[in-house]
Amino acid sequence: MRNRFRPQAAKTIVHGSKNPGQRRERMKKVNIRELAQVLNISVATVSKALRDSHEISAETKKKVVEMAALLNYTPNPHASSLRKKNSKTIGVILPKVADNFFSLAINGIQSIAESKGYHLLIYLSHDKFINEKLIVADCGSGRVDGILISISGDTETAEHLRQLNEENIPIVFFDRDFDGFDTARVITNDRECGYMAGKHLVEKGMQRPVFLSISSSLPICKERAEGFEQAIRESGIVASPAYQPVLYCEGSDEAIFEQIKTIISQQDGPDAVVASVEKIALQVYMACQELGIHIPAALKVIAFSTLETAPILNPSLTTITQPAFEIGKTAAEILFKGIEKKNFDLKGEKIILPSRLIERASTQ
């Protein structure tokens, strides 16, 4: 009963038969002209028939539709977009897709886009403004009919968005918005939730709870931190050089991990932490595991996160869970209002979908 395979074998490549001499030629797709020719009618009539125009008789429409199906005709989207000046496509700009929040948000966005017959162009800024700028520029000139964006962590200006606005491409922020640019935004009640997190820990008798932020400029982080600080202040705990309620973890994943380990292992360190985003929460868990710090006995943990596995973590994790799917869905709905109704003004539109605090073992 020996192992018949080589487990974890090195990468295996099987090469197929190559015919280098035999160049592939793109088979000529049937176009509307050929379709018209076969039917012995004009191109204009075919186009109108396929779009179900009232100018065309039912009889002709039927013939056209049938022949189109027979010849497997599908209109060229670029020609169509060029002429109609729309692309039936929306751009979605995300910092990254690793975070579970964005996976869920994409699902929400997709559900609406699909029902409207729109396509989804996905861009990743890797949380860098420099990429975001390039992406936004790319979305101009009619490539997309509208944009859903969750701003990068180091975006400090909205000049790139303003450019796009000049072309009158509707923009909707979701989750991570930017204060200096006025357009629709679909966010969650971050400040309240920061407050809830702080209050929850204070009520558990914590003396030195800290909030682990990843950015001082990102609104979601700022709001969460400010709400948290307010709760701390109201509880009578005072900040001091030795105790800062809000700490910043910045840099690469590895750098952040080291910072976290330093913070939680130091003398008179925090007795509880709030992870501002999912990634921080996982790193806190990993760090505790590595350092042998017991959650929740030695350190209580609460995280802003949509992690599906929160209830089956060791210990199960108290979370403030964002309605990620709903946020994506709602943002997409608003965007389509902006796209479809030219007189719908996105400015000042602000929808707040509340998150929920779900208490589990990590703060017990």
Next chain:
Amino acid sequence: MRNRFRPQAAKTIVHGSKNPGQRRERMKKVNIRELAQVLNISVATVSKALRDSHEISAETKKKVVEMAALLNYTPNPHASSLRKKNSKTIGVILPKVADNFFSLAINGIQSIAESKGYHLLIYLSHDKFINEKLIVADCGSGRVDGILISISGDTETAEHLRQLNEENIPIVFFDRDFDGFDTARVITNDRECGYMAGKHLVEKGMQRPVFLSISSSLPICKERAEGFEQAIRESGIVASPAYQPVLYCEGSDEAIFEQIKTIISQQDGPDAVVASVEKIALQVYMACQELGIHIPAALKVIAFSTLETAPILNPSLTTITQPAFEIGKTAAEILFKGIEKKNFDLKGEKIILPSRLIERASTQ
């Protein structure tokens, strides 16, 4: 110290100022003709200058590039695509984006697409053939230059892919391939890994390990199940009406959850399970938690999964981890070979990237 907010308030909407009278007009984007006019040169020269053609003098190029930047000119992608007969876009068709595997794969794909200056059109089939077929049809007629697809669970024919192939659009399977269609595929060593999983459990002394599959037709599931069965057979454990080594969980998420609960709670039920996909693993954990079944004492669990939280689950989860990022990246690389070199034949190309068994507490 009362709570100053209404926590978990109902959805809040702030409406902006509407100017229904003031229709937005799409500001006229400067096009190549206007740019040429300003410069007092021909449209052709501008076009060539911007594409750095050798026919144009350095001096002229400089003037054109500067003026283009000044006027914020960006070429219309649809006009360009129409004429050049390419779209600088690839289509990615996924069953869903919830599974962590696909999030990672998207990152891998995106890393390559970005470096090539390509755009990513993302489609979700929701694991249904009927959707997949529509999506594939949509990708025709030049909308994309190539396709990366992870087939849906109930796809039984490749007719839709064949249609696309007639247009000579390169297709590459990643992770979930389809046997009946010959093109490049980038997959993992599923059969071996099924075998490894079975062997791992047998070596732990398990007597009734079962493999929880989600599809009898999906190659990844079939292969994993077959490898598993082989390991069981070799160990001398024999199947019987009371003990089937491979069980199928099908239907909605809720239905699957019920099936799992039934399976693991029955008299003489399994003493170990292999979750064929991530979703099943989570449901097994949830079910055990609900039913009070202890992992690993009463039930050992091993899962095909790329879950980041596997090491911090309760208990930490033994996984067979796919190189998801690499699979996406490699598939994209192959696809670009197919797109860029017309004489590169994708048929028969098959790359197998091995997964790794990582033992943790759930099988201890």
Next chain:
DNA sequence: TTTATTTGCGAAACCGTTTTCGCCCGCAAG
């Protein structure tokens, strides 16, 4: 000096649709 060749640029065709107009015909009203 004449003839080739190269260099730099422009006119116009082209990509595949959509849409605007105008035409023709049949029918109803005057």
Next chain:
DNA sequence: CTTGCGGGCGAAAACGGTTTCGCAAATAAA
């Protein structure tokens, strides 16, 4: 018998780029 009208269709002009091809002037070769 006119006139008006509307239904059904086609010719041609967009849409905004890219590419081919030709032309003129400048340079090189003979």
